[in-house]
Amino acid sequence: MKTRDRILLKSLELFNEQGERSVTTNHIASSLNISPGNLYYHFRSKEDIIYEIFLRYEASMVSALSVPDDRAVTYMDKIGYFEAIFRQLWEYRFLHRDLAHLLEESPRLRDSYRQFARKVMAQAYLVYDALRTAQLIRASEQDVRSMIINIWIVTTSWASFVMSSGFFGAEVVLSQQLLRRGIYQIICLEAPYLQGEALEKLPVLLAEYKQAAEMV
Amino acid sequence: MKTRDRILLKSLELFNEQGERSVTTNHIASSLNISPGNLYYHFRSKEDIIYEIFLRYEASMVSALSVPDDRAVTYMDKIGYFEAIFRQLWEYRFLHRDLAHLLEESPRLRDSYRQFARKVMAQAYLVYDALRTAQLIRASEQDVRSMIINIWIVTTSWASFVMSSGFFGAEVVLSQQLLRRGIYQIICLEAPYLQGEALEKLPVLLAEYKQAAEMV
Numbered sequence: 001m002k003t004r005d006r007i008l009l010k011s012l013e014l015f016n017e018q019g020e021r022s023v024t025t026n027h028i029a030s031s032l033n034i035s036p037g038n039l040y041y042h043f044r045s046k047e048d049i050i051y052e053i054f055l056r057y058e059a060s061m062v063s064a065l066s067v068p069d070d071r072a073v074t075y076m077d078k079i080g081y082f083e084a085i086f087r088q089l090w091e092y093r094f095l096h097r098d099l100a101h102l103l104e105e106s107p108r109l110r111d112s113y114r115q116f117a118r119k120v121m122a123q124a125y126l127v128y129d130a131l132r133t134a135q136l137i138r139a140s141e142q143d144v145r146s147m148i149i150n151i152w153i154v155t156t157s158w159a160s161f162v163m164s165s166g167f168f169g170a171e172v173v174l175s176q177q178l179l180r181r182g183i184y185q186i187i188c189l190e191a192p193y194l195q196g197e198a199l200e201k202l203p204v205l206l207a208e209y210k211q212a213a214e215m216v
Numbered sequence: 217m218k219t220r221d222r223i224l225l226k227s228l229e230l231f232n233e234q235g236e237r238s239v240t241t242n243h244i245a246s247s248l249n250i251s252p253g254n255l256y257y258h259f260r261s262k263e264d265i266i267y268e269i270f271l272r273y274e275a276s277m278v279s280a281l282s283v284p285d286d287r288a289v290t291y292m293d294k295i296g297y298f299e300a301i302f303r304q305l306w307e308y309r310f311l312h313r314d315l316a317h318l319l320e321e322s323p324r325l326r327d328s329y330r331q332f333a334r335k336v337m338a339q340a341y342l343v344y345d346a347l348r349t350a351q352l353i354r355a356s357e358q359d360v361r362s363m364i365i366n367i368w369i370v371t372t373s374w375a376s377f378v379m380s381s382g383f384f385g386a387e388v389v390l391s392q393q394l395l396r397r398g399i400y401q402i403i404c405l406e407a408p409y410l411q412g413e414a415l416e417k418l419p420v421l422l423a424e425y426k427q428a429a430e431m432v
Contacts, residue, residue: 099380100313114382142422146404149383153401154366157373164315166330167365185369188362192408206358 004042006032008056011049015094020050020102047106054109057092058116064088065123073130075198079205081127082183085155090176096156097163117152124148136198143193151186158182184209220258222248224272227265231310236266236318263322270325273308274332280304281339289346291414295421297343298399301371306392312372313379333368340364352414359409367402374398400425 001009010032014023025046029039043049064084067073089096103110128144131137139147162168162178172178187205194202217225226248230239241262245255259265280300283289305312319326344360347353355363378384378394388394403421410418 097316100376103380113380117381117383146401150366150370150401150405153370153373153377157369160316161369164319164329165333167333185362185366189366
């Protein structure tokens, strides 16, 4: 693997495990057994590394939300979208743990994150519009727009909720399974608008994700 | 006013305006024209001040959510609850801007915040149960429990969403009106479960809060 990619992978690993604040470029270099000079040859600063990691996060999120153009969107497609999204939230979990701080520190990250948020919500709108066309949800445009904002907030804030609320135990450590539990909340958020096949599948789906939650 | 209260009020003001991280006990003392020694006589540390401010926040939140015991809860009662809650979120806005950091720094705040979260969600359940009894909402217990979690997340994360998403403009400054816009999201979240008088009042209510949003 190229040194540049090794730096990004190791940085992501350390940020996720220890929190971005407590990881310096020297930590990253030493845990890769490379010199700080070698690291600086590839990245001018930690902000450079964080920004590059964000671009990869953004790319994987946007690709996870692409609507098939050769066939109608199914409700299970959308569940698949959420599985993919929550996998990315897990892979890049340090980003949302301390987002306000990261955005304060980096104006270009702030701008890119905002474009990213608008892009994803616009793409989500296409997905729900396709589901409306496929008569899998019955909702007004206003319903869909406000639901997408609520889904965005619950999705991006779920990890913080798990950690701050103590809802899953006082000394909780964030696990991929606990993060995935957020999908249950999203399904509940959409449930009132479902119809047809989507509505028929709902009880099984809720049971499945609820169970995953109670296994926690 | 007692010095102790003046310290708490000034600290809250400075935390809200400048962010808790950039405010030291010396800043607080000097902006009150008192000596650091005088401040330390009342509070041993900034953590002490933050914890005391949290206790006041908690008290006002819990009292805002009390169910009337002399009559049935009306839907407008609940809108009143949200107005009160979002006023408190504004008054104590520094708390949720950097909550993860505050909870990391203070184990007793972490424990108290978790008890607070459980208390508020339990109280919210009583409110929605009363609304079910009053036949103002039609929802299963599972619907209500997952809705309360989603409402909690959207409510406590709304300010962060406004700031991080750029949804209300790139160089947005959090205003009380923008924060209050979150109530529109909560109403949309409950809308599918409303019936009776609550459902009749919904269009007017949505229009009112939507308008408040578009005036932003």
